[in-house]
Amino acid sequence: MxxxxxxxxxxxxxxxxRPSLSNVxxxxxxxxxxxxxxxxGCGKTTLCRCLNGLVPNFYAGELTGEVLVxxxxxxxxxxxxxxxxxxxxxxxxENQLFSLxxxxxxxxxxxxxxxxxxxxxxxxxxxxxxxxxxxLRDRAPYELSGGQQQRVALASVLAMEPEIMVLDEPxxxxxxxxxxxxxxxxxxxxxDLGITVVLVEHRLDLATRHCSRIVVLDKGTVVLDGPPKxxxxxxxxxxxxxxxKVTLLFHLLKQDGVEIEKIPVTVEEAEAELREILKH
Amino acid sequence: MITVESLRYAYPNGNEVLHGxxxxxxxxxxxxxxxxxxxGKTTLVKxxxxxxxxxxxxxxxxxxxxxxxxxxxxxxxxxxxxxNPDHQLFCETVRDEVAYSLxxxxxxxxxxxxxxxxxxxxxxxxxxxxxxxxxxSGGERKRVALASVLVWNPKHIVLDEPxxxxxxxQKDRLRNVIVQxxxxxxxxxVVTHDVEFIAECRPRVILLSGGRIIADGKAEEILTDKALTxxxxxxxxxxxxxxxxxxxxxxxxxxxxxxxxxxxxxVRRRT
Numbered sequence: 001m002x003x004x005x006x007x008x009x010x011x012x013x014x015x016x017x018r019p020s021l022s023n024v025x026x027x028x029x030x031x032x033x034x035x036x037x038x039x040x041g042c043g044k045t046t047l048c049r050c051l052n053g054l055v056p057n058f059y060a061g062e063l064t065g066e067v068l069v070x071x072x073x074x075x076x077x078x079x080x081x082x083x084x085x086x087x088x089x090x091x092x093x094e095n096q097l098f099s100l101x102x103x104x105x106x107x108x109x110x111x112x113x114x115x116x117x118x119x120x121x122x123x124x125x126x127x128x129x130x131x132x133x134x135x136l137r138d139r140a141p142y143e144l145s146g147g148q149q150q151r152v153a154l155a156s157v158l159a160m161e162p163e164i165m166v167l168d169e170p171x172x173x174x175x176x177x178x179x180x181x182x183x184x185x186x187x188x189x190x191x192d193l194g195i196t197v198v199l200v201e202h203r204l205d206l207a208t209r210h211c212s213r214i215v216v217l218d219k220g221t222v223v224l225d226g227p228p229k230x231x232x233x234x235x236x237x238x239x240x241x242x243x244x245k246v247t248l249l250f251h252l253l254k255q256d257g258v259e260i261e262k263i264p265v266t267v268e269e270a271e272a273e274l275r276e277i278l279k280h
Numbered sequence: 281m282i283t284v285e286s287l288r289y290a291y292p293n294g295n296e297v298l299h300g301x302x303x304x305x306x307x308x309x310x311x312x313x314x315x316x317x318x319x320g321k322t323t324l325v326k327x328x329x330x331x332x333x334x335x336x337x338x339x340x341x342x343x344x345x346x347x348x349x350x351x352x353x354x355x356x357x358x359x360x361x362x363x364n365p366d367h368q369l370f371c372e373t374v375r376d377e378v379a380y381s382l383x384x385x386x387x388x389x390x391x392x393x394x395x396x397x398x399x400x401x402x403x404x405x406x407x408x409x410x411x412x413x414x415x416x417s418g419g420e421r422k423r424v425a426l427a428s429v430l431v432w433n434p435k436h437i438v439l440d441e442p443x444x445x446x447x448x449x450q451k452d453r454l455r456n457v458i459v460q461x462x463x464x465x466x467x468x469x470v471v472t473h474d475v476e477f478i479a480e481c482r483p484r485v486i487l488l489s490g491g492r493i494i495a496d497g498k499a500e501e502i503l504t505d506k507a508l509t510x511x512x513x514x515x516x517x518x519x520x521x522x523x524x525x526x527x528x529x530x531x532x533x534x535x536x537x538x539x540x541x542x543x544x545x546x547v548r549r550r551t
Contacts, residue, residue, distance in 0.1 A: 015412075038447070039449065039450075040423075041417040041419060041420050091418065092364070146318070169418075173441075174317060175315070176475055176515040177510075177514070177515060178513065179473075202445065202447060203474070205476055240449035240450065242476075243448075245479075245517065245518040245536050248536050249522075249536050253543060256540070258543070267518050267522055270518075271525050274543070278526065278528075278550070
């Protein structure tokens with residue numbers, strides 16, 4: 001059974017005429033690393049909000065279709081129940097950090113799940129360790145750098161031991177190196193612990209290497225879905241997807257008649273392909 | 281003209297963020313300020329419209345010192361678009377939001393209507409003219425914030441992370457808007473981490489690190505410098521990484537179209 005199973009999902013926010021999602025069908029298997037992307041305003045954030053019940057429980061509107069997450073009906077379960085299964089990391093870490101120390105922020109989730117002191121302590125230690133912020137435990141989140149704050153946000157979500165992590169543009173506010181590090185941590189959680197990852201991202205240059213699949217939304221529906229090498233074609237570029245620059249370069253070269261064996265999706269693949277082209 | 285002389289700035293808690301910045305930005309220039317999280321980029325641009333006043337040194341906008349004038353007066357010539365649009369949006373509709381400044385400046389209604397419509401069309405926002413800004417997506421709200429500043433036609437425009445949440449087409453549109461502003465002799469200063477966007481636009485790049493300027497020059501010089509970019513927590517553009525790892529290719533290529541031209545001519549030479 002897929003861990004996320006969405007059937008014919010449509011949603012319009014209260015007071016808007018235009019649906020944000022229309023007839024979305026999406027299955028995600030346990031352990032997948034899926035990037036969700038699409039033009040500005042295509043419904044990416046709304047789709048994420050459906051996965052932990054923020055839509056329709058917190059953001060009201062008209063919803064039709066089915067959303068099953070870990071076998072639970074996300075339309076009817078309160079967010080408090082879904083939060084055991086789905087961890088949510090927002091674009092701006094300042095929106096989800098509020099305690100006076102990093103340790104307290106990370107402990108907040110487990111404490112509110114009603115876990116014992118020992119279990120809470122164990123989870124906090126573990127979450128701090130896997131995100132590499134053990135050294136920051138006594139610092140105040142608001143005095144940390146953006147990259148460090150985003151790690152705290154990740155840790156605070158991880159401490160709930162979710163099966164799925166949903167991250168809504170988690171690197172937007174970060175400098176490229178911090179972005180790379182955060183995406184590395186997420187990829188490690190996916191690989192080592194089998195946590196299913198749904199990552200919303202515009203900047204695909206850094207994220208592509210980690211994912212197994214890319215889902216492209218346009219005007220509220222899924223228009224492309226597959227591994228990066230299949231998705232990063234002409235159509236993706238035309239609807240405004242920022243395909244990695246090396247991928248775009250090789251598409252353009254191919255159009256110009258240069259013989260290209262395989263369109264690269266990472267810089268390393270591009271290097272190999274370019275050496276090959278220049279050898280002839 | 282924006283002139284910054286030996287600027288030091290510390291927040292009220294004593295944390296000094298800028299340690300002696302010197303800078304000259306001429307009319308009609310396009311400048312990107314880049315650097316790691318916490319380098320002082322946002323702090324620096326907030327001194328341009330007087331939101332923050334230097335503790336030492338000075339900032340001059342068209343030869344007027346920011347310490348000797350009000351933010352309200354400076355705002356007419358320096359338009360600042362914040363990183364987080366929610367810090368500047370508050371009206372009930374996109375139209376009201378974008379018209380707000382012009383109404384305050386006392387423009388006649390027909391001029392306001394024309395200008396608002398013009399800028400909304402330029403930024404692909406006409407479909408949302410009657411929507412509440414708060415019902416829009418993050419990327420759309422960002423564009424509304426930009427429209428609400430561009431509409432009053434300031435001479436110097438400062439954009440803090442304008443590409444966040446924008447797709448490729450919107451970034452293209454933004455680039456065209458910037459070029460257009462430059463041809464009207466307007467200064468455009470962009471604070472950004474978006475290395476790939478800057479590689480496509482190739483403006484003058486100022487690298488800020490730890491509150492000091494560590495480099496100032498052409499994008500193709502700075503973004504291809506491994507040591508400099510690492511110091512500022514940047515990653516070189518993909519095209520630069522590709523070209524620096526394959527032998528006999530020029531090292532100063534950072535954008536897709538130049539790269540395509542170089543490779544095409546290399547391939548042609550071989551056949």
